[in-house]
Amino acid sequence: MVRYRFPVEAYHKAYQAGILPKRVELLDGEVYAMSPMGKNHIRYLIHLTRVLSDAFSQEALVVSQIPLLLSQFSEPEPDLVLLRLPESRYDQRPPTAEDALLVVEISDSTLVQDRSLKLPLYQEAGIPEVWIVNLGEEVLETYALPHYAQVRYPKGTPVSPKVFPHRPIAWWV
Template identity: 35%
Template sequence: MEKTPDGGWTAEDLDRIPGLPSHTQLLDGELVFRAPQTVFHMRAMRLLENRLLHAAPPELEVVREMTVTLGKRDRPEPDVLVARADADTGPRQTGYRPEDVVLAVEVVSDDSEARDRETKPRKYAAAGIPHFWRVEAGEGEDGAASPVAYVFELEPATRTYAVTGIHHERLKTDVPFPVDIDLTAVARRV
């Protein structure tokens, strides 16, 4: 891999650097590599993607693990995102613009906790992405992973997120479109 340039990498560099591992992100000009995925993370992503695919209206597309260019030095990769369908530029597309993204979803892992709770939501909000969900592994009464979904909506005057709900067992909301997700399905391998 090439040496990090003075001032860090740029969003455009991400498509040109040879030999990058899959799912490399760019935050504040630094390359961010993903640690091996946990079973909880994989199941939560699959559940969210599938349920969102069924619920999304035709003018929106549900996408997994694609980057969003937030600025010259920021190109994070939400675990799942919902974008305007007309933002599809073809089979070589590697990311989206923030104005095309309606919802960004992060499933928190041990290695991504600070990024998913603090850095990414702050950057998504500053870029104007209207909705953000953060999903974490809580613990059920039987000790099994029980997902908790934190749902946020952009407050446009301050460009910050306001929490609109904390969902245990079932994520049911009408924005950005009606969706009802049984979060306990993560433990049932759905």
């Protein structure tokens, strides 16, 4: 069987032509449907958007569920991203891996995909830090350059992003 890898440009054209369904993302040249969000996922997305915005809005732009261009073949849509300021830098182009300070994935049914597909792509693209909110185990998994070694924090443990090491946040609901 021959597999075709979509480059980002062809992926965008297929989407604009209506060939692709809504709520998909491009991972290493393959199109993946995004799972519907459950109520716990939504709770955490709302909570983390507020907490990260309150804590870091003067130093970073907190955005939710927008495409993040990682390479010619990958454009995931993470749940949250802390992007470099100023906001105007995104007026003429989409955010790229070089703009990301922190990527957050909220995972329940997507945990295996987030770890096995997305995490290596984030690492390869040079994303400095990724958080996976593991809803099933109620832990925060953090991964940071250079090795992306997993560090786990139980619910109730405040955590600081590496880019703001002295500013812990309450990531749990």
